[in-house]
Amino acid sequence: RYRGLTLVLTFLSYTSYHLSRKPISIVKSQLHPNCSALGPNPHNDSNSSTWCSWAPFDGDNYKELFGALDNAFLVAYAIGMFISGIFGERLPLRYYLSGGMVLSGLFPLLFGLGYFWHIHVLWYFIVVQVCNGLVQTTGWPSVVTCVGNWFGKGKRGLIMGIWNSHTSVGNILGSLIAGVWVSSAWGLSFIVPGIIIAAVGIICFFFLVEYPEDVGCSPPLHHMASDEDPGGVTCSEKDPEGITSNEGPLSISGQSSRDHLNSPKEPAEEPEAISFLGALRIPGVVEFSLCLLFAKLVSYTFLYWLGGTFAGLISDYTGGRATTCCVMLVVAAPMLFLYNHIGQNGIGASIAMLVVCGALVNGPYALITTAVSADLGTHESLKGNAKALSTVTAIIDGTGSIGAALGPLLAGLISPTGWNNVFYMLIAADVLACLLLTRVVVKEFRGWCGPMARQRGSSVQLTESVLDGK
Template structure:
């Protein structure tokens, strides 16, 4: 019962976190819309091409300013994430999570209030984004630590793959909620999600249970063979069990004395100590590039859909004027989408992310190869990104199919690393049962990934004026680098499988 409650509450908590991050990508196209499509300027100003844009995003450098907004949030998030894990290990998770959610709701709403307060100063939006990025770092280490405290390693990949759909569910709900007001009063696209995450924070404060021991439940086993595996791989335990009193005398004496000895509270692991855990560095660097790709889609996909639709629409009209419309099937099928329609269509990328996270967790549980599963999906994702850029606008059906496939392949490895892999490494056997490392390891992995999340939208803002093709080449290169960084861990997993097969064959022969 408490396990289910923890899963539901943490799921809804992080859904609300992502729900509050999504509106900025939907509102971008409304802050700088195509004013010529709305008719003549009713104000009769000299600059008629941007009369409907929201200052300071009404200039030709609006893409760079949007990139600055994204980067303000994501750089603050990346920096704060490394600190957040340290605080998460030392503060009550329930207070930490609830306080962060209330503050996140406040700063999200403040961005939207800029519409009603008629604020046109760039620094206001930058400062709000920085503060929001810092307080949102409270979410991920806290929710992963809570789930890791309640669930062992057995089916962690599948459970966390399903649970991690909160990221995509939050993005979908955030897109739909923001899209409801983006054309009428875009400030509400931020205020409503801010109210939702604040309300969810209050609920978590009253009902979230951090540890099984808090309600009299036994903690889960984090390794396949329980304490036997830990003792076999702990040289100190093996040494202490050697000698004439190893089994009979000493163990019985330890049993009689153990209830009288106070149990020491394990110390929280240091930052460098967490980096020494095998696999932390490799998966952290891989997540940097995987998250770069994912967050570029998160922040720029709706604008890409609008811009490419407008471009193809112009080319279609020009060729139709020249009598070539019957010979350009790709362009004749291209659709122009409004800001709301582009936001709704972009949610299909997150639908694919849900499926990809579940499949990645299921396959990695079955094979035991977390790194190999990530690597295979990343390898397939690279050509799919290339295809989406070239044929993704070839009709609505093709666009839907390509968005779902790309979402699954891009977000699958990202979801697996930030959930099951982080929980595995945070409860690694080298820690000898110290659960105090879980939040720190999670923060290191996600913090490193957040550097990529900051770089992706920034690079997209800088590169997109040269053409969207170049943005996709950048994403493909990042995808390949993410795959290469896992090569050592993949080789280790493959060798483990080969050794296991060899042992089975040897056993059969005897």
């Protein structure tokens, strides 16, 4: 039940994170609407075309100002993510996540109050966006670490693929909630989501369980084969107070277990949190981080949000995270090319190609930010140091966030030369993402071929023994 509670709470947490990010994209249409459609100017000003716009977004450069708001958030988020993982590794996750959620509710609230306080200076909204981008980085490393603490490697791909749907749920709910007040009082479109994420943060503070050991459960097995790893922790419902994790061989007998409980408990040595450079030395972190940069560049340019569950299921079955990502990226490149040509033949063809391309592009993105981050954060090279999950997740997602900021920016710069060139840029980014995983894919293939070769060798030896016996 604790695993289920952790999944639900972390799902709700990151749903609320995305919910609180969405209002800005909804409210933009109200900050600079089509005033001519609303009738004559009631104030009889000479500037009749923008009388209903909200200053400073009432000028001809409003698109550039909206872009500045978006980039202020994305750049702050990308930079803050590299720092966030370091703090998340050294602070109690429950406090860090809850505090971050309350702060993440504060800055949307301040943005919305700009409507009621009649604020019309650009720097106010830019500063609020920068601060919001920084505090939003508390979410992803924390929730991935919590889920990684409770679920072993064997079932991570599928579970975290389904769990990753919080992104879409948050975006949908954020759009619906912001849309309720966007026409009447757009400030409430920010204030209400801010209150929601702060409230969820308070709930997490009281009910989130960071580690299985905190409630007398044994931790999951991170380095066993999927058939040996049940995918999570084991708990005793009969005597939760009599369970201790990692008790050793003596706990097999009931008497030894009772003696262990009655004796003074030795304080367990707290594993030292990994450094930023130490996390970069974990095999696969650099490759997956750079791959995510280009995959997220493509994903955020067209806002693809599908495919995570499918990718997670395949990677669990095959045991090859990198190979799954690479194959999907290889297939995505020609699909993007076809989308550029076939998508113009009607709305039906465009939707079909969007679904296919979305699944192929977002699958690796979702897999890397969830199951791969958790796998690398509990890598065998850490030798039992569990305090690397948050840092590794932050490095990977922070690098990907750079791509999220670059994608729409590059699309905007290239689009005046023709949309064909935008698609060629996306295809090039997709190919680069695939190439960056080459070394890890080769390593996975060698891991698969080794047991197969040994099995063939054993079969040949058995056949020869039978023939010699004859």
